[in-house]
Amino acid sequence: MGDSPTIRDVAVAADVAIGTVSRVLNGHKSVSDDVRRRVLKAIKKLNYEPDRVAQSMRLGVTRTVAFATRDISIPGFGAIVNAAEEALRNSGYTLLLTMTDEQKDRELNLLRIFQQRRVDAVIMTISNENDAELTKQIKGFDIPIVLLDRESPPQLDAVTLDHRRGVRAATEYLHGLGHTRIALLTGKPSTRPAHERIAGFKEASARLGRQASHGIVRTGGFSAEFGFRETSSLLSGPNRPTAIIAGGMAMLAGVLKAIRTRGLSIPGDVSVIAGADSDLAALATPAITAVRWSGTDEGRMAVQLLLNRLGNRTAPVQRVMLSTELITRESCAPPPK
Template sequence: MLRRMNGPVTLRDVALAAKVSVSTASRALTGAGLTSRGTEQRLQRIAAELGYRPNTLARGLKTRSSKLVGLVVHNLTNASFRVLAEVVGERLRAAGYQMLLCVTSDEPERERETIATLTDQRVDGLIICPTGRNGAQLAMLERGNTPVVCVVRQDPAAEAETVLAADPEGAYAGTRYLLELGHRRIGLIVGRQETTSGRERLSGYRRALEEAGLPFLAELVHAGPYVPETGLAGCAALLDRPHRPTALFVANHESTLGVLRGVAERGIAVPDGLSLLCYEDMPGLAWQRPAISVVDSGAVAMAELAADRLLQRLGGGAGAALRRGQEYRVGARLIRRQSCSPHTEA
């Protein structure tokens, strides 16, 4: 049994312990061939006992591949981002890559710094939910042959392939569902309008109202950042008015927790006093009493498709060519539970 060294263990240390040349140790530990299976296994055992870890940056300079891929999201409050991290991480690991997970809090400056850091780390590719403010920086990565896939949101300046939910259709289906239940005053809590999802969910809501012959009332819409506090503020803006909505559509996922708190603090019974429909499913919503109805945006399918496109481009085989500006859509799905009930106008 070899003793672990106190300082960093180098490839030369492993070679000396195994009584082989540095080049033989390198080939055995990287699986580059030209060494027997027995030699590879012995070198791997010695390296593990010594605590040797390869210098991925140095190896990347030689092979032009770091085997690192960045995943950049806004937060881990959003259930879709957690699913994205889990699915993409597993897909990359199975393909021999390691994922670097970065959180930007939806702040353009933090995103800019994060992209620069990942570039310095020579990541082989990037999957990102963009803020929409650093598209030129992402386009530079693409022009430098680092594949970029945007997910959840689009940034036209990035010139990248983008995987999106069918948000216009999802918001339309959710609003139609509430209209079919007899609701005519439907409040909407939605994301920032400079984001793809914020704009598209509002457009789906408006289209459903227009088709039903109802006017769009700005007083029934509260837009804000993707944080729980937006849900609390939305409750104050929409539920504390004399003629409040009979149904509330929370199309800003992070705001769902704030809305659940705001509704409970006001003692409003769901669904008897207010029908409640949320966007993007998460396990806790099915466990609520009553269980919360949702429009699910298909996070697993988006994650799988984003990983597919990135790995195809990294692999260099069929389908590897950049489809500049190509947009892929994953269908949204209405899940009816117990938080919405029919309404009859008095």
């Protein structure tokens, strides 16, 4: 017998047919407990490692799930990915992680790669929910997809966040302090997080009887660079906002940098609320009021929806929205006189 035992060696050691060893490896219930014990004992004794590639080809599964997110360097995404990886590992799957950089061509290419790699399922965000080509490609994908904080195409399972409630609470809180000129910075409205934040912002103003013109909405990105550029522009104008809501997971750093570059203080000159809580928000001086949700719950729920779909391809579409809450800290005060 050579250094690398084969399935035939296991069959000889256990005194069974090769097909019986294969059935034990693949978890078939047709094998008796006594035979299963003999085969497993032989596998352990010989230190046999089954050929996973060959198994995948026979069974049509790879026990691999692809996770495509826009930027893993953002701490909030790290929590989501960590939770998803742990849940998948506990269910016998391996996570394949990749980044999209919010580029449509990259997303389209990754979908083709996922099919070629024969992954069992995909968890992903997409850059533009209104893009016809991207939507068509996703709808034609023959592998289950769970959308992460996206709602289109509506035929797919999705876990989303209640951004509307979070920004509505933030806006009402600022109005309660006396602010009437509030700026919301967020991503392109073609993505769910952005248009839900905008909807919450407008709903809060309408409920409080404020004129829509008192609110300022700047859209275009979720990045720190976008936050810095738009905050700098707003603060250089003659009628600058007295409060800013940074509606993006990575945006807060850019907003804070712009405020301090202009020599302004928080909250003396301008109040700030982060649309996504983070270590930066909690540890900044002053600590930043923020909208919070659980990235861990988001990652775990995405995996649960995925496992449900793998277990029943024809079940109704699953949609789960996770709650958000406003965490008040030290970055908000009444507007300056």
